[in-house]
Amino acid sequence: MPLTxxxxxxxxxxVQAALLALALWRRPANRQANRVLAVWVALTGIDLAVKALYWHLLAPEWFRAYRFVAxxxxxYGSLFYxxxxxxxxxxxxxxxxxxxLAGFGVMLVLNGYVFVMDRAQLQALSARWVAGERTVGAWFDVPLFLYSLSYVLAALVRVRGYRRRLRERRSDADRMSLxxxxxxxxxQVAIWCVAIVQALVYLPVLNxxxxxxxxxxxxCVMGWFSLGQPPVQAEPEPAEPEAEESAAGAADESRHAAVEARLAQLMGGEAPLYLEPALTIGQVAKRSGYPEYLVSAVINRRLGGSFWDYVNRLRVEAVRERxxxxxxxxxILDxxxxxxxxxxxTFNAAFKRQVGETPSAYRRRHAGATARAA
Known part of the structure; x- marks a missing residue:
């Protein structure tokens, strides 16, 4: 059969998926995420290659592989999440x-009968598929759509929460909003919508x-965005109590007072370090001369809150003074x-959380108090 x-x-x-998967696997930025993405893209490439071969050859032997990649x-939804x-x-x-990945495992078991068919049975099933008989494999369309889209929605909920937490703490959140x-x-939703319509209603265009x-x-879209993505500041999930106790024992508590004094020096004076935009704890640790884990421990245990709570608290105090x-x-924005x-x-959220009122209300209140005193 000629190639279409x-x-x-x-x-x-x-071919592009295979090359993209290799590039993603080796990419240092966002390594853990890109390795999951590499597996996802590689599976998509295998999916496309097998379907292309089956539709070109229409050989019953390939129908077994076709049903597997189907x-x-x-x-895909699980891997996206x-x-x-x-x-x-x-x-x-x-x-x-x-x-x-349980959804795939369950459907693999339910479709197991296809993988043990003899050649004659495969040929008959393949012929029914080529003839457009919609009952072949259609019974898992609805669970497929519901299962996969639920994972896509769960991933978007996670991204939304990540953005909200970024805006609350970080001053450079806009460029890291994913x-x-x-x-x-x-x-993906567009692809699933086409698939749903194609499964429910026969339209010549939606094939x-x-x-x-x-x-x-x-x-192609995945390649464009994934290879150009900036490094993302991950938010580690809460540590297990045992891990926290281990980290506490690892920190040299005898140096906490010295680290705290050094931080006060860096964050005070005529050019405090917190004025630098997109400041990271790594930069602070480097300037302090102490290890990052020790600086983080001092901020968490002696200064209250996370690194971003600490930095934004200093920034808000500076804004209040002005x-x-x-x-x-x-x-106010300047x-x-x-x-x-x-x-x-980020500024508005941090200010209101710390002061209890908006920056404009705070400024009006102080302006009124000054006018009355005059």
């Missing part, structure tokens, strides 16, 4: 995460060629930027 244009597209996308979509989780927490894949995740999720053409385009000055003519904030939303 769609077959060329699938083969090209499969179950891969039960992995695991990718987002690894990106936001830095957590690698663990044996217990196999529970997220907007490409929305694009990837939107592309398998278009559906997997969209998958091939998704591989807003209370009658001669200060700059706008003052916030001068004090180290680079995001309006």
């Amino acid at each position: 244009p769609w077959t060329y597209v699938y083969f090209a996308a499969a 179950l891969f979509p039960f992995l 695991l990718y987002v989780r690894a990106l936001t927490t830095g957590r690698s894949f663990r044996p217990r995460d196999l529970a997220h 907007r490409w995740i929305d694009v990837l999720a939107g592309f 398998y060629g278009l559906l997997f053409g969209l998958v091939a385009a998704w591989v 807003l209370a000055e009658p001669a200060e003519a700059r706008t 003052i916030a930027y001068a004090c180290g904030f680079t995001s309006k939303s």
